[in-house]
Amino acid sequence: MSNQIDQLTTNQAGHLEIGGCDTLDLAKEYGTPLVVYDVKSIRDQIHHFQKVFEDNDVDYAVSYASKAFACIAMFQLINQEHGHIDVVSGGELYTAIQAGFPMDHVSFHGNNKSREELEMAVDHQIGVIMLDNFHEIDLLKQVLEERNSHINVMLRVTPGVSAHTHEYDQTGQVDSKFGFDLKSGQARQALDQVLADPRMTMLGIHAHIGSQIFEVKGFEMAATTLVDTLGDWHEEIGYTAKVVNVGGGFGIRYTQADDPIAPEMFVDAIVKAIKKRTHELGLPMPAVWIEPGRSIAGPAGYNLYTVGSRKDVPGIRSYVTVDGGMGDNIRPALYQAKYEAVLAKNPKAPIKETVRVAGKYCESGDILIQKQDLPATQPGDVLAMLATGAYGYAMASNYNRNPRPAVVFVENGHSQVAIKRESFEDLVHLDEPFNLSD
Secondary structure, three states, X not given: OOHHHHOOEEOOOOOEEEOOEEHHHHHHHXXXXXXXXXXXXXXXXXXXXXXXXXXXXXXXXXXXXXXXXXXXXXXHHHHHOOOEEEEOOHHHHHHHXXXXXXHHHEEEOOOOOXXXXXXXXXXXXXXXXXXXXXXXXXXXXXXXXXXXXXXXXXXXXXXXXXXXXXXXXXOOOOOOOOOXXXXXXXXXXXXXXXXXXXXXXXXXXXXXXXXXXXXXXXXXXXHHHHHHHHHHHHHHHOOOOOEEEXXXXXXXXXXXXXXXXXXXXXXXXXXXXXXXXXHHHOOOOOEEEEOOOHXXXXXXXXXXXXXXXXXXXXXXXXXXXXXXXXXXXXXXXXHOOOOOEEEOOOOOOOOOEEEXXXXXXXXXXXXXXXXXXXXXXXXXXXXXXXXXXXXXXHHOOOXXXXXXXXXXXXXXXXXXXXXXXOOHHHHHOOOOOOOOOO
């Protein structure tokens, strides 16, 4: 049994409990598949990050990377804890607006922001736009001139640091679709263009080296590279940055094979590296921003499924199928992400077999867990998949015309719907009848 499973909370009946709520009761009340978020877990992780900065006595922002999971309730929760958010689309920005989130605490990322998205950002005077390429600089100039407006900006740069993670999760290396390259001089050219525009206020630079990273060294190297770059810019043209944004990507535990350090330990190492290098270069200490998403939402999330059919292949394996799958969590099918699951009615029951947990979608690749040790299961049992809070619902689809699940927040024994379950009617409400004539 993994450390993650050992730490699960059970009630007097032996049932898995999340946020003081019995998971069997949640499944009965809201149906399955169901996404459940432990609100206290989210609050606690934000507090852990904040404490690191305060202990190091530096100005900071903990900016939740909302691509991990975004909805109105989530943004309102982040605001309660005095966090910032970063958005990567007009849809995420619109959600933040509808949530009443303070716009000066919003950062806008993305490598192909449209004119309409930039207009929305400028019209609502968001905190900062992260410039990603020269086309975007030109586009933003046009928008600012048309609206006679000003905006804070930062440059996203690629520091040439490759994270030890899945290829799709690496974003800080030179060969990346994101950001201005430092080595070729692109970033300096972008800096000159921004500083020449009186409508843009250049706050600093940003880098994101990847996702699900377990090693501190890459972050320390990236942080040092960013400060060295600022040192060069200060010496060459007198530019002094107010902010160094080191992104996120702090790894979490999904299975027994994962052995991450606490996410806040990454931040402590980053802050100390920036402090050290700015002191060596004689630069003023900038504010340090981070953008954790997975490490805030991931461990707080659970997917509840109901067991349905079973298939035993003699001498090979057994399949246990649940009522969800790649439509609500595509990560296992997309890039072989691994998870653990437990039997909700008794997560610490003796193991009886190893099964493959399959989804209901019409794809052979719809496998949620390749090998899972479980007690004996039967149709109607509830399985809880752990640490599903990041990039599960956020990447959900209506494949096979299946409705997306409900999302429920739980805290102190209370639960509330954060996102309603889709209905069959929802699936067709944008459809139009065929009316072309021959």
